[in-house]
Amino acid sequence: MSSDLTPRSDGSPEATGAHGVVSGSGVNDRLARPDYAGPGALPLAAVDHTPRRSDLYPKAARRVERQITLMFLLSMLMAVLFIVGYVAIDVGTEIYIPVLGGVGFQNLVLGVTFGLGVFLIGAGAIQWAKKLMPDVEVVQDRHPLPSTPTEDAKAAEQYQRGKEESGFAAYRIMRRTLIGALALFPIPLVVLVRDMWTNDDPALAGQSPAEILSSTAWTGGLRIVTDGTFQPLRPADIPVGGLVSALPENIEEIQKEAHNLNERGKSAIILVRMDPEDIRAQQGEGWDYQGILAYSKICTHVGCPIALYEHRTHHLLCPCHQSTFDLADAGNVIFGPAARSMPQLPIGVDEEGFLVAASDFNQPVGPSFWERG
Amino acid sequence: MKALAAHRRHPIMGLVLLLLALGVVGGVYGVATTAPSSADTALVGDQTQIEEGRRLYLEGCSSCHGLNAEGGSAGPTLIGVGAAAVHFQVATGRMPLAAPGAQAPVKDAIYTSEETLQMAAYIASLAPGPAIPTAEQIDYTDADIAEGGVLFRINCAQCHQAAGQGGALTQGKYAPSLMSATPQEIYEAMLTGPQNMPIFADTTLPTPDKQAIIAYVVDLQQAPSPGGLSLGRLGPVVEGLFLWTAVFAALIGAAVWIGMRAR
Ligand code: FES
Numbered sequence: 001m002s003s004d005l006t007p008r009s010d011g012s013p014e015a016t017g018a019h020g021v022v023s024g025s026g027v028n029d030r031l032a033r034p035d036y037a038g039p040g041a042l043p044l045a046a047v048d049h050t051p052r053r054s055d056l057y058p059k060a061a062r063r064v065e066r067q068i069t070l071m072f073l074l075s076m077l078m079a080v081l082f083i084v085g086y087v088a089i090d091v092g093t094e095i096y097i098p099v100l101g102g103v104g105f106q107n108l109v110l111g112v113t114f115g116l117g118v119f120l121i122g123a124g125a126i127q128w129a130k131k132l133m134p135d136v137e138v139v140q141d142r143h144p145l146p147s148t149p150t151e152d153a154k155a156a157e158q159y160q161r162g163k164e165e166s167g168f169a170a171y172r173i174m175r176r177t178l179i180g181a182l183a184l185f186p187i188p189l190v191v192l193v194r195d196m197w198t199n200d201d202p203a204l205a206g207q208s209p210a211e212i213l214s215s216t217a218w219t220g221g222l223r224i225v226t227d228g229t230f231q232p233l234r235p236a237d238i239p240v241g242g243l244v245s246a247l248p249e250n251i252e253e254i255q256k257e258a259h260n261l262n263e264r265g266k267s268a269i270i271l272v273r274m275d276p277e278d279i280r281a282q283q284g285e286g287w288d289y290q291g292i293l294a295y296s297k298i299c300t301h302v303g304c305p306i307a308l309y310e311h312r313t314h315h316l317l318c319p320c321h322q323s324t325f326d327l328a329d330a331g332n333v334i335f336g337p338a339a340r341s342m343p344q345l346p347i348g349v350d351e352e353g354f355l356v357a358a359s360d361f362n363q364p365v366g367p368s369f370w371e372r373g
Numbered sequence: 374m375k376a377l378a379a380h381r382r383h384p385i386m387g388l389v390l391l392l393l394a395l396g397v398v399g400g401v402y403g404v405a406t407t408a409p410s411s412a413d414t415a416l417v418g419d420q421t422q423i424e425e426g427r428r429l430y431l432e433g434c435s436s437c438h439g440l441n442a443e444g445g446s447a448g449p450t451l452i453g454v455g456a457a458a459v460h461f462q463v464a465t466g467r468m469p470l471a472a473p474g475a476q477a478p479v480k481d482a483i484y485t486s487e488e489t490l491q492m493a494a495y496i497a498s499l500a501p502g503p504a505i506p507t508a509e510q511i512d513y514t515d516a517d518i519a520e521g522g523v524l525f526r527i528n529c530a531q532c533h534q535a536a537g538q539g540g541a542l543t544q545g546k547y548a549p550s551l552m553s554a555t556p557q558e559i560y561e562a563m564l565t566g567p568q569n570m571p572i573f574a575d576t577t578l579p580t581p582d583k584q585a586i587i588a589y590v591v592d593l594q595q596a597p598s599p600g601g602l603s604l605g606r607l608g609p610v611v612e613g614l615f616l617w618t619a620v621f622a623a624l625i626g627a628a629v630w631i632g633m634r635a636r
Binding site for chain 2: 050052053054094097099100101102103104107108126130131135226227228229231233234236237238239240241242243244245272305306307308309310311312313315317319324335
């Protein structure tokens with residue numbers, strides 16, 4: 001489309017015509033266009049025209065016609081078969097198809113008939129367009145990307161006029177205060193974002209998010225219970241090579257009160273037992289109990305729960321990004337993106353002989369956050 | 374890229390794209406494994422059974438595990454592993470190993486179930502260890518599948534994947550798929566912690582809990598896949614990959630066909 005405002009400087013046509021070849025692109029002028037010969041009349045391309053068989057032989061054209069008709073007929077058949085399949089096939093029927101395996105028969109029939117029904121309409125339409133509709137090669141020019149110098153000048157002039165008429169350059173103080181107002185305006189929204197976390201738990205009232213993230217439900221003397229069945233554990237229950245996913249004994253009450261799983265997420269641990277001689281290092285002196293070690297279950301990378309414990313290598317692997325922690329060596333990272341070792345929970349037993357936490361973790365569990373440092 | 378673009382409209386391109394798509398689908402699908410044979414449950418062995426087992430042990434196992442099952446550099450000690458461990462390892466064909474490596478893969482069992490029980494009896498006679506679970510212990514008919522699902526996700530899914538399809542561990546090791554594991558094998562594996570799997574003893578995961586887990590795994594094994602082509606039930610990553618490769622290849626193929634010059 002040529003612009004009404006700025007007549008093109010050049011673009012003189014060299015040849016036009018219904019079946020002629022247009023080569024309107026002036027070599028020197030990159031803004032030149034082929035002559036515009038009115039709506040719908042696209043310039044023809046300078047390529048050799050090979051006529052299609054259906055153009056040359058009426059017989060071939062009729063064959064194509066029959067093909068396309070057949071496609072549309074088949075599409076109708078598919079629509080009918082779809083309804084038949086829907087009504088006649090029991091939903092539960094399963095059939096075996098090689099490669100696919102056991103498949104719901106109705107699912108298969110509905111999918112295949114509907115898919116083919118739509119596909120055949122499209123394929124027929126494309127065949128029609130390709131084989132029977134008029135066959136001429138045309139060139140559709142792209143608009144030249146840069147504006148013309150006249151357009152550029154006009155834009156610049158309008159900008160200048162706007163600047164002068166608005167007085168944006170003249171009223172200096174007003175301009176600066178406007179910029180200041182615009183800069184401050186989004187800050188209240190940022191302040192709201194800071195407090196998006198909710199804290200319904202009265203026990204945590206007054207604590208900052210960083211403080212809440214830094215402590216868990218574990219306290220000294222709190223019994224360790226199995227996750228899922230909530231049974232307290234005695235040291236003898238865990239054999240060497242054993243693995244237990246565990247939680248603090250009061251986790252269910254905490255959850256009920258807080259109406260969320262936050263504490264469960266933070267205090268989940270795994271207990272593993274190894275030959276005490278295999279333990280090369282721990283995060284604190286005597287934090288194990290006769291070879292039973294308690295580590296956080298939350299990956300220090302971005303917080304996936306992990307319990308892929310290999311009891312012969314003592315490696316704990318995170319399936320999310322393959323961080324590997326060596327639980328025989330103070331939970332240190334031996335592979336992967338995690339930057340911190342897995343926090344260890346010091347444990348002991350109470351008077352009744354059940355495993356208990358000796359204290360809370362001495363560092364925040366889970367992924368790093370700003371204030372954690 | 375130029376060369377590729379030049380051949381884009383070649384009639385054979387459609388075929389090439391189709392083959393490419395099929396190849397990808399086939400590769401993704403080819404992760405299924407075959408079922409090991411199961412063995413009958415039997416209990417404590419008598420003296421002849423133990424002696425026969427010792428003979429088989431010396432022949433087939435002692436080169437790695439030592440003449441007295443004391444272990445060595447090539448294999449761990451078998452003293453105290455119990456009959457359940459022997460039965461699990463031998464009946465699933467994991468032992469004897471075909472070749473040393475990161476993983477002891479499942480293969481066709483080499484020993485008959487009778488021989489397996491003889492070896493189990495011999496190892497059990499060396500030191501007390503977990504016995505082969507009884508038929509009652511592995512009877513999961515009254516177990517709660519939903520509860521089993523909860524316990525499975527807490528204790529097993531991290532390695533064996535939520536749908537029991539297995540998954541990778543470190544350095545070439547992997548947790549196998551559970552799709553062909555029998556209830557007895559599942560019970561024995563939890564009890565004895567084969568290879569790098571930790572032990573889930575009856576003290577921390579009592580028999581009813583194990584039965585619930587077995588019920589859940591059996592349910593997974595039998596679960597139909599109405600759409601067919603479950604892609605290993607590996608989840609959205611695999612399904613997305615399938616879409617982006619196979620389905621996109623098909624769409625590109627269609628686009629190439631639409632753009633091809635009619636003749
Ligand atoms: S969350 Fe564990 S490695 Fe990324």
